[in-house]
Amino acid sequence: MSGSGALPFDPIEEAHRQWVDHGWDEAADGMAALTSIIRVEQILMARVDAQLKPLGLTFARYELLVLLDFSRNGSLPLGKIGARLQVHPASVTNAVDRLEADGLVERIAHPGDRRTTLATITAGGRRTARRATRTLNEQVFSDLGWSRRDLDALFRILRRLRKASGDFA
Known part of the structure; x- marks a missing residue:
């Protein structure tokens, strides 16, 4: 509380x-x-x-930055970002707007499809994503209060529900 x-x-x-x-x-x-x-x-x-x-990040913007940082070329179509993060297209637009205003992401035209816009991580975006990940790994992810065995069991239980709900094939 x-x-x-x-x-x-x-x-x-x-x-x-x-x-x-x-x-x-x-x-x-x-x-x-x-x-x-x-x-x-x-x-x-x-x-x-x-x-x-x-x-200067929210979890939604952090997830988007990390997704771009992990992508092969540092950029993805906005629609693919929404699908991968499992969020509404308006949420992607909002997050990209904020990240772009902060200089962490740029919008560029897709070279092979003029109808598609790519979100591309900047060098500053990569630094921010990696700094945030180090911080979260040290301060949150490495000690959630459960043992590794409990975390594994919890993940498997929740994964079953997610799969049964059509979250993924």
Whole structure:
């Protein structure tokens, strides 16, 4: 919780108990699991944001920079970026606009298809992406609070749900 400190009880566990007490036993475990995932996402994103904010990045802009940094030529069509990051085209446009304004990305015409625009990472964008990655690796990714075994199990469980939901083939 922000600002007010930790609660003396687990509110999600209490909600689970209430679900059961109200006769929603069949849904109680799912509600508690989903609510826990959402809360953990909030906690982890706060940690990520704390590291990226000093670099002038959001997680969405960081992901876009890293995707371009990892790409063979440092550039990708805007549509492909949206597909790879699994975000709406408007979100890609917004992120590219901000990164371009900061000098981290440039828009260029696709050499083989005049209808396609490429987002291309600049040298400053590469430096920023790599600095942000080092920071996140050291301050967040290397210690999420779970063991490697737990992380592997969690990834496999969540991957099954993502696959069953059509996230990927």
